[in-house]
Amino acid sequence: MLQFLLRRLPASILLIWLVSVLIFVGCEVLPGDVAQVALGQSATAENVRALRTEFGLDRPALTRYADWLQGIVFHADWGRSITTRTPVSAMLAERLSNTLLLAGVTTLIAVPLALLIGLTMAIRSGSNYDRAASVAILGLAATPEFLIGTIAVLVFAVKLHWLPSTSYLSEGSGLTATARAILLPVGTLVIIATAQIARMTRAIVGNVLALPYIEMARLKGLAGARVVLVHALRNAIGPLANVIALNVAYLVSGVVVVETIFAYPGLARLMADSVQARDLPVVQACAMIFCATYIMLIVAADIIAYACDPKSGSQGRSA
Amino acid sequence: MKRLSRAGVPQQVPLVLVASAIVLAALTLIALVAPWIMPHDPGEFISNDVFAAPTRNALLGTDYLGRDLLSRLIASAPLTLGMAFAATMLAHVVGDSLGLYAALRGGWVDAVVSRMVDVILSLPKIIVGLVVLAALGPSVAVIIGICAVVYAAGVFRVARALGNDIVRQDYIVVAQARGEGLGWLLFAEILPQVAAPLASDFAIRMSFAVLFISSLSFLGLGVQPPMADWGGLVRENLDGLQAGSLAAIYPAAAIAITSIALNLLVDSLSERSIQGPAT
Numbered sequence: 001m002l003q004f005l006l007r008r009l010p011a012s013i014l015l016i017w018l019v020s021v022l023i024f025v026g027c028e029v030l031p032g033d034v035a036q037v038a039l040g041q042s043a044t045a046e047n048v049r050a051l052r053t054e055f056g057l058d059r060p061a062l063t064r065y066a067d068w069l070q071g072i073v074f075h076a077d078w079g080r081s082i083t084t085r086t087p088v089s090a091m092l093a094e095r096l097s098n099t100l101l102l103a104g105v106t107t108l109i110a111v112p113l114a115l116l117i118g119l120t121m122a123i124r125s126g127s128n129y130d131r132a133a134s135v136a137i138l139g140l141a142a143t144p145e146f147l148i149g150t151i152a153v154l155v156f157a158v159k160l161h162w163l164p165s166t167s168y169l170s171e172g173s174g175l176t177a178t179a180r181a182i183l184l185p186v187g188t189l190v191i192i193a194t195a196q197i198a199r200m201t202r203a204i205v206g207n208v209l210a211l212p213y214i215e216m217a218r219l220k221g222l223a224g225a226r227v228v229l230v231h232a233l234r235n236a237i238g239p240l241a242n243v244i245a246l247n248v249a250y251l252v253s254g255v256v257v258v259e260t261i262f263a264y265p266g267l268a269r270l271m272a273d274s275v276q277a278r279d280l281p282v283v284q285a286c287a288m289i290f291c292a293t294y295i296m297l298i299v300a301a302d303i304i305a306y307a308c309d310p311k312s313g314s315q316g317r318s319a
Numbered sequence: 320m321k322r323l324s325r326a327g328v329p330q331q332v333p334l335v336l337v338a339s340a341i342v343l344a345a346l347t348l349i350a351l352v353a354p355w356i357m358p359h360d361p362g363e364f365i366s367n368d369v370f371a372a373p374t375r376n377a378l379l380g381t382d383y384l385g386r387d388l389l390s391r392l393i394a395s396a397p398l399t400l401g402m403a404f405a406a407t408m409l410a411h412v413v414g415d416s417l418g419l420y421a422a423l424r425g426g427w428v429d430a431v432v433s434r435m436v437d438v439i440l441s442l443p444k445i446i447v448g449l450v451v452l453a454a455l456g457p458s459v460a461v462i463i464g465i466c467a468v469v470y471a472a473g474v475f476r477v478a479r480a481l482g483n484d485i486v487r488q489d490y491i492v493v494a495q496a497r498g499e500g501l502g503w504l505l506f507a508e509i510l511p512q513v514a515a516p517l518a519s520d521f522a523i524r525m526s527f528a529v530l531f532i533s534s535l536s537f538l539g540l541g542v543q544p545p546m547a548d549w550g551g552l553v554r555e556n557l558d559g560l561q562a563g564s565l566a567a568i569y570p571a572a573a574i575a576i577t578s579i580a581l582n583l584l585v586d587s588l589s590e591r592s593i594q595g596p597a598t
Binding site: 144145153256284 | 335438441442443445446449450451452453454526530533534537538539540550553557560561562563565567568571572574575578579581582583586
């Protein structure tokens with residue numbers, strides 16, 4: 001285990017560093033530079049030069065990268081936004097907690113729900129319930145967030161007037177107000193995430209159920225539920241943890257669309273807005289946070305899968 | 320391998336299979352003949368009412384500027400499906416060639432490409448898309464390109480795994496000993512053996528591409544006006560929801576239908592195959 005951690009953790013830190021280089025270089029290779037891009041085609045050479053000096057863009061790229069990385073690592077300083085001229089970290093702070101709230105609540109609801117659906121399908125494998133649920137789940141997993149989101153707005157906000165169609169979160173608003181504000185975005189995300197996790201749960205447990213030792217357990221005369229929950233689940237926990245972590249990671253970026261539909265003040269929407277305004281320091285910061293979170297969740301999934309695998313290490317990770 | 324009995328399946332499969340095949344054929348046909356079947360010019364203002372309810376003149380009502388929604392929906396089908404198809408095609412050409420080559424030759428090419436693919440797969444796709452669009456600006460070529468790169472990584476893994484099973488077989492060893500060229504080995508000997516699983520990967524991958532490209536357009540970072548794809552139509556008509564207009568729902572439903580049909584087709588073809596998580 002220790003050996004596994006010693007190999008996996010440095011590799012992921014290296015990967016995160018590599019991502020920081022990619023993001024920096026990605027924003028660096030564009031025609032013109034950050035200042036030119038922010039000001040657009042019509043900017044005069046003088047304005048561009050002034051902005052360049054103000055943000056220190058006239059220094060060599062390597063120096064700027066070193067400063068940028070150093071700022072993030074040692075001072076949690078993400079630089080300044082080119083459009084608003086305020087520190088990026090101030091813009092990130094509240095947005096980040098809003099997105100974490102959205103993703104956290106969704107995970108808490110979707111994961112148990114999906115496991116319940118996936119496992120009951122596996123227990124009643126081949127039944128009408130299993131087949132109907134399979135098609136429903138497949139359909140929902142392939143549905144774009146903006147269809148479910150727009151229908152939700154139309155039904156619950158416009159027709160029924162039960163819930164607000166946009167999510168204004170304000171500082172110090174009460175629990176009920178917050179709950180009402182996040183109900184529709186959370187519901188939309190829960191539907192998509194549940195469908196995906198349940199589908200994969202069904203698939204993974206189904207694969208395990210095809211193994212000889214399960215046949216043996218059935219031949220011993222054990223009930224279907226017991227075979228699935230006691231015998232099969234033990235071998236499925238590793239891959240399941242993997243799938244759940246991947247889906248949570250997906251949520252972190254899948255929220256981009258949902259936050260836009262409901263005008264939810266989260267990190268993903270900040271990023272989309274910044275891309276539109278071509279405010280590259282903010283884009284870089286958001287991309288860094290999303291990518292690092294994603295990588296860390298995948299690593300966490302690998303570690304859980306390794307810890308749960310009865311044959312630790314020999315199998316490697318599942319594809 | 321998995322020929323274990325699954326009772327009752329044969330009855331149900333053809334229905335889903337036939338239905339999804341018909342839907343996909345219809346969508347393809349609409350995309351191909353789009354310019355000739357639009358009731359109105361997609362840019363023409365046919366009504367003074369925005370978000371008007373459906374009438375005989377405008378079967379799906381009007382959009383946020385009073386244009387015929389049905390015509391705009393049809394007009395954007397070729398762009399939506401064409402971009403997704405082009406991106407998936409590109410992803411498969413690159414991913415399959417490299418993946419099969421890596422399986423056949425191994426060595427440093429395999430090592431280098433595999434590590435690059437690992438990096439791409441460990442990044443959230445939509446975030447990668449956003450960074451690239453922030454840097455290069457939105458254009459159809461950039462969108463197709465980034466979509467292809469992001470999905471080629473997953474295709475590479477699939478092709479490499481499939482190829483690995485084939486290259487150890489005797490007939491490949493014999494073909495190599497005969498002195499067949501690389502192109503012949505890859506495309507005449509190996510490819511036909513793995514064509515079926517790669518084709519089903521193509522369909523699934525294309526449904527991802529449709530969703531990916533539509534999401535970017537929905538965020539306003541994909542196809543730019545006056546051009547529009549279905550994702551863009553959802554975005555521009557989103558305000559109509561408040562007035563109870565379905566103008567944003569129809570294009571979203573079109574995207575969903577395309578994606579669901581592709582998934583159901585593959586699912587029913589592979590006989591309720593149990594597929595692992597897609598990468």
